[in-house]
Amino acid sequence: MTSVVTAKGLSKRYRSQPALDGASFTIGPGRIVGLIGPNGAGKTTALKAILGLTTFDGHLEVLGLDPRKDRNTLMEQVCFIADVAVLPRWLKVADAVDFVANTHPRFDRAKCEAFLARTKLQPKQKVRQLSKGMIVQLHLALVMSIDAKLLVLDEPTLGLDILYRKQFYQSLLEDYFDEEKTILVTTHQVEEIEHILTDLMFIRDGRIVLDADMDTIGERFSEVLVGPELANAARQLNPLDERQVFGKSIFLFDNVSRSELERLGEVRRPSIGDLFVATMKGTYA
Amino acid sequence: MKTFFWLVKREFWEHKGGFVTAPLVAGAIGFLLNAMLIAFGEGHYAGANFHTNFSAAYDSADLAKAGVVVDGLLYGVTLMILIVTAIVVFFYCLGSLYDDRRDRSVLFWKSLPLSDTTTVLSKLASAVIFAPAIAVVVGVVVGLALTIMFVGVASLHGLSAWPLLMQAHPFKVTLNLILLIPLYALWALPTAGWLMLCSAFARSKPFLWAIALPVGTGVLVSWWGLMIGDSGFSRWFWPNVVGRMLGGLIPAGWVNSTSRVVHSSDIDLALHQGDPAAALDQIGLAFHYSAVTNPSLYVGVLAGAAMIAGAIWFRRWRDDS
Structure with a gap:
């Protein structure tokens, strides 16, 4: 199967600050990929490069096209929600649907109207009258009605309450995602997307520091709860991270055999959040 | 083509207030002021010869003159509304x-398969074609309403309405005004192009860029002229560069660049001979379009096109959202 996104040595500098520093990765079809990184790690720049919104050095192919040159063709197959509340404030709900229906060749109007019927949005309402959560509902209804191959989401749920956040990802999974589609999402609310991701990428200082599917991550990384008497033995095995809880130590290991770890204590699968914190240690120092 | 139509429609959704409401309000005010003027004249002078722009028309001896007043009314009202639209369009281009x-x-617009070229051109067309066209339509409608009111009042003064209307040329005037829109667009192109270039280029305060750059350059040129004691270049620079970059939206700004088939003395002469109809005919379509032969117009068009191309480039690559 050909990949949806292929990036090799992606680099981009803003003034003297590198935003991307030779990032390489591949995203296959039918995946839900989380691109996770601390602030300023280059997430948004990477997405902008994929969307053809910025210049960059290196090789990048999206659906077989160069986003710098073929952006107009590319955007028929790629959708994105850049952030909450980027819909123009003067736009009416009905006009938004009309506009996309008449300018996007892959938009399904009936589908969009069905999505909107499940919300409290009124056709005559203007975006300025909507709450942040409702704006996202509108944006999501528009985007989910477009039969695109790649959907890019940059912090799509920032500033939303938990009801809207849950509903957002639930709609995506139930009404949108299938094996033909690929979703690339960045967010800081890692816990919320943990269970829907198929792949995980960590980005730090413009480089991809971890790129694996969720099964591999489950096999590779383990968290062990170790009593004080075995703590030193655990430290011998080069843990990624160690933290203290109730007089016991929690160690995070990368690629240490399970049988070996089970002798030290109770082995669990680490959460992405803990993995992230361990990987990004010292980022802001 | 369909995309272009919807892009223009989008501009009108966003700027309905400026493009439609503003000329309507200006037209309503124009109508009201004229009505007040007539009422004032009727009340104070009881139908005697009072001086308004209608006064010439109350002379039943000269229906032709009365007809010219009607034609002039259509031109005048439309001009006034076009000036309002020009101000709106100036700030529209900047934003x-x-x-x-x-x-x-x-970021939302860019998430749709819309090319930056089509987007920029749809905004340009809204600025120099569709907005002025609306101003012309509103102007003609208000002008005709004024004509009806005026003819009604004139008939009270013993003029018969129909012969008077026959002397006026509302359709010709309307057609002239519509046919002048392309010339307006061409003439406005350098200004629209410059303002849109600043709008696409500026990271902040496009207004400052748009004004400061040409005016600052003009000041430097004038200063240099003073230093070398020859202000010839400066006298050329201000109207032909600064003026064209910032003032191209002023309606009929091209009249000084017409090839002067008509001399203003001819118009004066016709007016002195008591033949305003001839004077009005002198400044017909042929007069206006003679500006096309002037380098000032087509050099401006070329410069405007180049600046639009620049605006498209910046629209594509400006990455600060």
């Missing part, structure tokens, strides 16, 4: 490629 970058909604 056209900047406002959506500032509120980041450009």
